[in-house]
Amino acid sequence: MRFYTTSVGKKIVMAISGFIVFGFVVIHLVGNLQIFFGPETLNRYAEMLQGLGGALWLFRALLLLSIVLHIVAATQVTLQSWQARPKGYAVTRYRTTSYAARTMRWGGPLIALFVVYHILHLTTGGLHPRPAGFISQAGGTINVYNNVVYGFQIWWTSALYIIAILALCLHLYHGVSSMMQSVGLNHPRWNQWRRFAAVFFSLFVAAAGVSIPLAVLLGLVQPV
Ligand code: HEM
Numbered sequence: 541m542r543f544y545t546t547s548v549g550k551k552i553v554m555a556i557s558g559f560i561v562f563g564f565v566v567i568h569l570v571g572n573l574q575i576f577f578g579p580e581t582l583n584r585y586a587e588m589l590q591g592l593g594g595a596l597w598l599f600r601a602l603l604l605l606s607i608v609l610h611i612v613a614a615t616q617v618t619l620q621s622w623q624a625r626p627k628g629y630a631v632t633r634y635r636t637t638s639y640a641a642r643t644m645r646w647g648g649p650l651i652a653l654f655v656v657y658h659i660l661h662l663t664t665g666g667l668h669p670r671p672a673g674f675i676s677q678a679g680g681t682i683n684v685y686n687n688v689v690y691g692f693q694i695w696w697t698s699a700l701y702i703i704a705i706l707a708l709c710l711h712l713y714h715g716v717s718s719m720m721q722s723v724g725l726n727h728p729r730w731n732q733w734r735r736f737a738a739v740f741f742s743l744f745v746a747a748a749g750v751s752i753p754l755a756v757l758l759g760l761v762q763p764v
Contacts, residue, residue, distance in 0.1 A: 550613040555722035557606040569748040579685035586684040647711040654704035698753035705749035713742035
């Protein structure tokens with residue numbers, strides 16, 4: 541707990557929890573790209589996940605804990621830095637920080653809101669106007685493929701996803717690099733690898749996440 545009270549401690553907690561959430565997002569998107577192989581492939585994958593039973597709930601608990609720790613540590617680091625400089629500068633000059641670094645503080649809450657919306661949209665099916673053919677997971681029958689396609693046929697839903705995924709791409713661009721720095725990969729020899737990992741993973745998330753709603757809107761992926 542003493543270690544956590546330091547700002548380095550909080551950054552380590554952000555790095556580890558961020559790594560777990562980041563790992564989930566990459567695996568989740570790789571899994572969802574199976575939509576391009578047709579309904580059987582995606583639905584079989586979804587059924588396999590549901591079949592994990594207790595292990596799935598254990599993983600969900602770990603994911604939720606990581607998201608909560610990440611948000612709490614990020615909020616505390618932000619408040620600490622505001623307290624250290626309560627008045628702000630007369631003129632804001634950005635010297636070393638990138639655009640992605642400056643967007644972390646509004647990007648994070650936007651992504652958190654997106655995740656809540658996304659679960660209500662595709663996992664529970666509540667809150668959202670249900671498109672014809674939407675089958676709730678609670679109803680027992682799993683047709684994740686149709687749920688995704690019907691969901692993204694609504695243009696503004698796809699637009700919300702695309703905006704959130706682009707915000708996530710910026711967040712990861714800075715986050716992956718900071719995460720590696722926080723765990724000590726800060727040697728000049730590592731810098732180009734840090735930059736490479738940040739560009740590679742953030743572009744992968746953007747391409748994979750945008751390709752699915754876009755393919756549905758363009759009619760390349762149809763309901764069955
Ligand atoms: C176009 C991109 C995406 C698609 C097509 C997609 C699809 C899905 C689907 C179909 C589910 C429900 C699975 C089920 O209940 O069987 C789901 C759940 C979920 N998604 Fe996504 N997703 C996308 C992007 C994202 C992103 C970017 C994040 C995180 C930032 C995310 C986080 C989650 C979470 C946390 C769950 C709940 C997992 C669980 O209940 O075990 N998704 N997604």
